Amino acid sequence: MEPPPKPSNSLFEVYLRLRPSNAVGAERFLDVQDDGTHITIKPPPTDHRKRAVEKFAFTQVFEEHAKQLDIFKGTGVVPLIEGVLAADGSHGRDGLLATLGVTGSGKSHTILGTKSQRGLTQMALGLLFQSTESQIVQPTYGSNAVPSLAATDASEAQLFTASAFLDSHYGDNQSERGFNSRAQTPMPEYSSFIGPTTTRSRNIPRPSALPQTPSVQEVEVPADPNAEYAIVISMYEVYNDRIFDLLSGSGTNSKNGQQKRRALLFKSTEQSPDRKVVAGLRKIICGSLDEALMVLETGLHERRVAGTGSNAVSSRSHGFFCVEVKKRDRSGRGSWRGSTLTIVDLAGSERARNAKTAGATLAEAGKINESLMYLGQCMQMQNDNQEGNKQNIVPFRQCKLTELLFSNSFPSATSHHHQQNSSHRNPQKAIMIVTADPVGDFNATSQILRYSALAREITVPRIPSVSSTILSGTTAGGKSTLSSGRSSPTVSWEELEQATQEVARLTEEADILAMQLDDERERRLHAEECWRAAEERMTALEQEIRDECFAEMEERMDAERRRWKGAWDEEADRADEHFDRKIEVLVKGIEVHEDEEGEAEGEVRVDELERENEGLKRKLELLEREVQGRSPSKKQRILGKKKWSVPDENLDSE
Numbered sequence: 055m056e057p058p059p060k061p062s063n064s065l066f067e068v069y070l071r072l073r074p075s076n077a078v079g080a081e082r083f084l085d086v087q088d089d090g091t092h093i094t095i096k097p098p099p100t101d102h103r104k105r106a107v108e109k110f111a112f113t114q115v116f117e118e119h120a121k122q123l124d125i126f127k128g129t130g131v132v133p134l135i136e137g138v139l140a141a142d143g144s145h146g147r148d149g150l151l152a153t154l155g156v157t158g159s160g161k162s163h164t165i166l167g168t169k170s171q172r173g174l175t176q177m178a179l180g181l182l183f184q185s186t187e188s189q190i191v192q193p194t195y196g197s198n199a200v201p202s203l204a205a206t207d208a209s210e211a212q213l214f215t216a217s218a219f220l221d222s223h224y225g226d227n228q229s230e231r232g233f234n235s236r237a238q239t240p241m242p243e244y245s246s247f248i249g250p251t252t253t254r255s256r257n258i259p260r261p262s263a264l265p266q267t268p269s270v271q272e273v274e275v276p277a278d279p280n281a282e283y284a285i286v287i288s289m290y291e292v293y294n295d296r297i298f299d300l301l302s303g304s305g306t307n308s309k310n311g312q313q314k315r316r317a318l319l320f321k322s323t324e325q326s327p328d329r330k331v332v333a334g335l336r337k338i339i340c341g342s343l344d345e346a347l348m349v350l351e352t353g354l355h356e357r358r359v360a361g362t363g364s365n366a367v368s369s370r371s372h373g374f375f376c377v378e379v380k381k382r383d384r385s386g387r388g389s390w391r392g393s394t395l396t397i398v399d400l401a402g403s404e405r406a407r408n409a410k411t412a413g414a415t416l417a418e419a420g421k422i423n424e425s426l427m428y429l430g431q432c433m434q435m436q437n438d439n440q441e442g443n444k445q446n447i448v449p450f451r452q453c454k455l456t457e458l459l460f461s462n463s464f465p466s467a468t469s470h471h472h473q474q475n476s477s478h479r480n481p482q483k484a485i486m487i488v489t490a491d492p493v494g495d496f497n498a499t500s501q502i503l504r505y506s507a508l509a510r511e512i513t514v515p516r517i518p519s520v521s522s523t524i525l526s527g528t529t530a531g532g533k534s535t536l537s538s539g540r541s542s543p544t545v546s547w548e549e550l551e552q553a554t555q556e557v558a559r560l561t562e563e564a565d566i567l568a569m570q571l572d573d574e575r576e577r578r579l580h581a582e583e584c585w586r587a588a589e590e591r592m593t594a595l596e597q598e599i600r601d602e603c604f605a606e607m608e609e610r611m612d613a614e615r616r617r618w619k620g621a622w623d624e625e626a627d628r629a630d631e632h633f634d635r636k637i638e639v640l641v642k643g644i645e646v647h648e649d650e651e652g653e654a655e656g657e658v659r660v661d662e663l664e665r666e667n668e669g670l671k672r673k674l675e676l677l678e679r680e681v682q683g684r685s686p687s688k689k690q691r692i693l694g695k696k697k698w699s700v701p702d703e704n705l706d707s708e
């Protein structure tokens with residue numbers, strides 16, 4: 055079985071590294087074939103259910119004796135570095151290096167090393183700085199490198215020089231100022247971690263105390279001679295499907311850092327519309343390997359402290375270490391472009407049943423297993439795509455981990471458009487190092503090998519069946535019988551032998567089918583698990599959407615209520631005014647009515663007075679006529695004296 059030729063769209067090259075085991079007397083279930091690319095695993099003899107021997111193909115298998123430097127040179131890390139340095143003058147190609155394996159199988163050992171040995175990360179950093187030594191930009195206060203780097207950063211990041219960052223983290227916290235990728239602010243240069251006078255509140259990692267071996271001096275990778283380089287480091291972890299910055303200091307700076315940590319988004323930004331980036335990270339510009347190693351140690355410390363604390367040794371999150379290798383024209387003009395080398399230390403898969411975990415840690419283990427299951431699905435899909443003609447879509451959007459790992463593995467949707475211009479990016483090149491303990495947990499290890507291997511083959515060892523044994527014995531007997539001279543139907547013996555062989559073949563086929571059935575059953579269970587997980591996600595999503603809708607509805611109802619109340623008050627005011635006006639009109643109306651009455655009364659009174667006057671006139675005429683009948687002097691006297699009083703008297707008398 056050959057590993058299938060690697061198609062251009064394949065996600066990973068997959069290497070297997072076996073770790074030396076400490077277990078004494080434990081039986082080995084994994085063997086490496088002579089070609090160095092295949093392994094076979096057979097279930098322990100105690101497992102009666104499974105008899106198949108499974109064979110897996112990898113790009114290369116590294117046995118227990120392989121050293122860190124062997125892995126560094128043999129797993130394609132060097133080509134990844136060549137890709138990001140891009141000596142040919144291009145923008146380079148993103149690289150991804152990840153380790154996958156059961157808990158305790160040696161992932162962190164491989165990628166991050168130990169107290170005495172460097173891991174692939176430190177060696178990769180060493181090679182990057184070694185290759186760009188004379189061309190690396192020193193980020194100092196006043197140089198235009200820092201603000202120009204901040205201006206071209208597409209991820210809304212806060213940029214710090216390593217010295218400022220380390221000073222703010224370990225020193226007196228006075229220099230907590232960064233370059234935002236959107237607004238450039240001049241920043242003073244603090245180099246207190248180098249200077250002898252600074253008081254440090256926490257234990258600053260000392261480069262001299264970090265492992266110095268293995269050295270990568272002998273490895274040579276060319277850099278672009280016409281470029282100046284800047285190396286920008288960021289670190290984050292995926293914990294419970296959420297992204298947290300490992301350089302923000304929130305985990306180590308606060309007592310309850312876990313609560314204060316703010317989850318970041320993986321999204322497209324204004325400056326990066328066609329690629330998703332982790333937005334809002336703290337990024338550190340490192341001018342030397344020592345600075346880079348100190349930043350790395352700081353992030354790793356944060357990862358350990360910010361974790362659950364229940365298992366200090368084991369990685370409880372997926373750790374991402376990103377080295378952006380930026381370059382621009384050596385003259386210092388032009389904008390920064392470049393690519394990123396991402397190194398991932400995946401959390402170990404474990405069986406909740408085996409791991410004595412409970413509560414939050416169990417939920418955390420569940421999330422780790424779920425994300426690794428999705429990763430397994432993606433890798434399985436890659437392998438299926440390689441084996442068959444049908445190209446399935448790799449379902450990498452199922453969780454943060456696979457999204458982060460794979461979203462740059464495919465040409466972006468707009469790459470077609472970009473093909474014409476210089477900003478076109480190649481899909482990233484990725485390497486997966488699977489770590490395994492050949493005497494460890496068979497079930498957990500075989501499960502990981504099954505989905506990570508580039509090819510797989512199952513064989514059932516041929517067990518002589520009872521009938522074939524008997525019949526072969528009978529055949530031998532027949533021959534002896536023949537030699538004894540007894541007549542025997544030779545054709546029947548031949549037929550019987552053929553039939554026996556057919557039975558043996560069918561038995562073997564049945565065994566293989568049974569194995570395949572087992573396998574299918576396992577795949578079905580796996581698929582059901584995925585289905586359940588997807589359903590749970592859907593339910594959670596539905597709930598989230600419902601909550602969102604409800605909140606929006608509430609908000610709208612509130613706004614509507616407020617609007618309605620306003621309108622109601624306005625209407626009430628208007629009605630009051632209207633009412634007041636009506637009353638006014640009514641009052642006026644009443645006044646008018648009163649006047650009319652008065653007028654009428656006046657008229658009546660005038661009439662009465664006129665009538666009275668008429669009566670008086672008549673009486674006066676009568677009196678005059680009466681006076682005329684008397685003497686003139688008397689008449690004068692009477693007229694002079696009684697002219698106006700007489701009527702009254704007359705009226706009274708009347």
Ligand SMILES: Nc1ncnc2c1ncn2[C@@H]1O[C@H](COP(=O)(O)OP(=O)(O)OP(=O)(O)O)[C@@H](O)[C@H]1O
Nearest residue numbers: 073074156157158159160161162163368369401402
């Ligand atoms: N190749 C190796 N040679 C020597 N020791 C090893 C090797 N691989 C792993 N170890 C040791 O085994 C132990 C567990 O390894 P490590 O912490 O790397 O496992 P891991 O896969 O990262 O586990 P987890 O997923 O829980 O973080 C460590 O003490 C490590 O030094």
